[in-house]
Amino acid sequence: MSTQRIYSLQTLPIELAHRIFDQLDTQTIIFSIRSACKLLYSITNTYNRYALDFHYMSKSDLLLMRRIIDPKNVISLTLSDENETHREIRLFFSHFRIDQFIRLRSLTLFYIEYEDLEKFRKHIMKCSLKKFSISSNVLGNNNIASSLSAILSHHDFREFEFDGSENILNEIQWPVSYGLEHVTIAQWYSWSTVYFLLSHLPFLRTLVLKADPAGISFKETIVTQYDITQLCHLSSLSLNSRYNITTDNMRSLLVHLPMLTHLRLIGQQPLTDSLLFDGFQWENFIETKLPALNKFEFWFSKHLYHYEDVTAVESIMTSFRTSFWLETKRWFVKCDYVENKYCRHLYFYSTPIYRDSLDYLDGENTILYSTTNNINNNATIIVNTQRLSLDLNKLMAQDIQQNVSFVVF
Template sequence: MSNNIKLSIEILPVELFHYILDNLDIETIIFSVRHVCRLFRSFVNSYSRYILNLTSISKSNLYLLCRLINPHNIISLTLSNEERTSNQIDLFISLVRLRQFTRLHSITLIDINEYQLNFILKRINLKLLTSFSFNIKRYDDRRIKTTNSFLTSIISQSNFRKMEFNLTTDRLWKTSWPFNCSIEYLIVNEDITMDNLIKILQCSPHLYKIILKQKFSKIINNISQISTLPICFRQLTSLTIEKLDMNTDALESFLLLTPSLVYLKLIGGQHMFDGKRWEQFIEINLPKLEKFEFYFDYWDPVKKTLTDLELIIASFRTPFWIEHKKWFVTCACDIKRSTIVYLYSMPICKSFLTYEIELQKNSLSTYSNIIDNHQFIQNDVNYLSLILSKALADYIQDKEATTNQLLFPKVTKVSIEFYEEWPLLSLQSLSIFINISQIVHMTLRSYYFSEYNQNVFIGIRNFIEQAQNLSSLIIQTGLYRYKLNLAIDNIHSIIPNHVKHLGIPINTIEQIQMILDRCNQLTTIKFDVRLTKFSEEIIKWFTDNTIDSTCSKGYKMVCVWIGTKKTQSTEISVDHKRMKFC
């Protein structure tokens, strides 16, 4: 390579720079990259693949983004009226001209009111949409025909591929689903009947993937009729049922309609522990199945022993499971304290996991070479719940010397519950489970904060400070006024100054300003309050001391999407003339 070749950012092709921007969020692009230099500014200005997700944005940044970004360059838009960003959709509509969003391929609308849905869909180009996700928070029966017309128009487009929705059963039934619909991927959050599901499948020859998030019992109706239906949906190759609450017979009747499944995932609380029955059904009715993931937890009134667990796991130790499919299974039960039996494929297919030590002690697996079951669960869990009990402390002390890798390396959300006897060891010891520096969301929960000394809170604060990427912190106490008074200063002392979203108890109005001064990057704050009158005082404080804050009141809480702080004018009037201090 010639020494004369000059490696410089100035010769970087704009296409390569835009590819880099594809991997950054929009706030980083606009508020950081854009200000590096003139060249970067020009690259950013010519970028045309913005993904605008406003679910956790500050109000001030929302105003700036709406002013700085050309709507023609946005290809994906996510708006939310959720608790954090109450009434965001109306605000966004007031700040932009929706007709200028001419290149939108994907839209996600969370907790939207039906009139807002109609307003938006009327003003954008539906023909370009490939993905549409929405859930309606408030329906308006006067708009039924209009909503149905828009939905029919969207799903009738030849390039439409993915849809996620929660829509009442009667609304869904009235929606005209076109024949030969091009949709490939469907996520249903609630309120779909078997009749509606069959109608969609019959009209969608390319629909290969479905995720059902509602209770399965609400989908299945007239199960005896389903088993005799002369229909079969061979286009479906991937199926996920996240709330399985029907027996094996009902599930099998449903699965008979989907003989081409390659992937099947089941999560639920039913007794489906017969490995031999699963083996026979799959061999006969699901011959193409390559990946089978499940997580079953079943309450049995009869107390279990390790012998009982061995009988369950034995049916999953056949050549079909271990040699042919290589599907490995674990059966576990907290024999001392519970009769709930857990049966799950490995790695665990749930993103959220409550880590229970007794389950680890009383578990059996079909994989004989397992040294530590964590090698199967570590990569799929991104939200971990830990209960800081003596059993956990003993386990950590036993494992610290022998564990040389993280047990859950992909966790970004953690919930930690403190028991009365804590501290039993340093919170730094939790680093055998998680990479603390990559935690984005943290929940701390305890009924005993009022009983801890200051050293405990110093340890908690030091632990939180290691979470350099933490953006959301929720502290839950459950304490009533007297005990909360004893602990409130210590609780507030652990709040890091870089957090953007905060959930915190308070008991005086003066604490609001103290928290805002401490956390100057706060976007939203949720106050845990016990009295309705105090809720009104909090709302009044933000009305009096901030501009354009949005407050929403719920059960024992007030959530605030923070606007800008009011500042005292530096101008005074002298002899009817203005004098400004520099």
């Protein structure tokens, strides 16, 4: 008679237990698992891939981490000088020696001052850092730009994230000869920024532009100002814009990206270019100019004239019900006809939904009609977002009427 073997965290090989730890935050490992029993206490002490995130950690927890965790076992570090964690970076330096973090691979700094950045820069140049993220609320500082330029020249660098002023961004000297592959800019101010990055980073594979802080205009002459022959290496582009998505400026950029496999376009405000809502136009352009594209995500909206009714929704959706969308690419889209006391408008988006922030059905908006190119009109809508706002009363009422189902990640 065979007996069924029971597995638990204590019976797993240490290597597998550490793999599980990789998916947990440091507080869970230290405050929950470590104190469970002597065996787990020992296993946590030999774990060497800690990700220390002091962003929302109390001073007492920071001091406890200093006592428990050996710096050489830390591969990721996050620090912040925001209002909630004011002077945390100085506190960190008073209790830790940055040169002891010899295996650091990822460093994230929120609202750092120049003097503190310089301390990190000296260490970064000596370790094998792969990812560096920084945000600064300083409007303009040539010293910060100079430090960032030096940091980016590090030959091991592969990923860079920046959230700061245009003045600092424009002063950064980008290292053409090094292998920077992934760049995220939290606030982009002009199309010149886009073309400058693409033309100066020949090994760039992923470019994420999260938001333009104000309406910016696209000029065709920008395209000719830069050598964009190297753009063909880019495989993923994510662009989040308040006002600046039009068919012309998208085509002017995308025509130079034949190796693109992933494209995400998010329009935060209602758009006026009707061609963006034309599935036939997208189909022709993608087939001829973006043959490698296999993942296309978007969120568009537009105001409707007073005479436009639900037939406008079906007219748009018809162009997205071809074999190209449904069979070749299997890209599913959804369109919501929404009304409030001021106007009517359309939300037109791909599913699953990918947005950093999503306000769904605020108190003033009501969905009058909704349809999709998916045969199963009641399919679950998967939402991938960091911040979700819902009017639950209205959503529950419409859920009963429309059988709407959401899964949020």
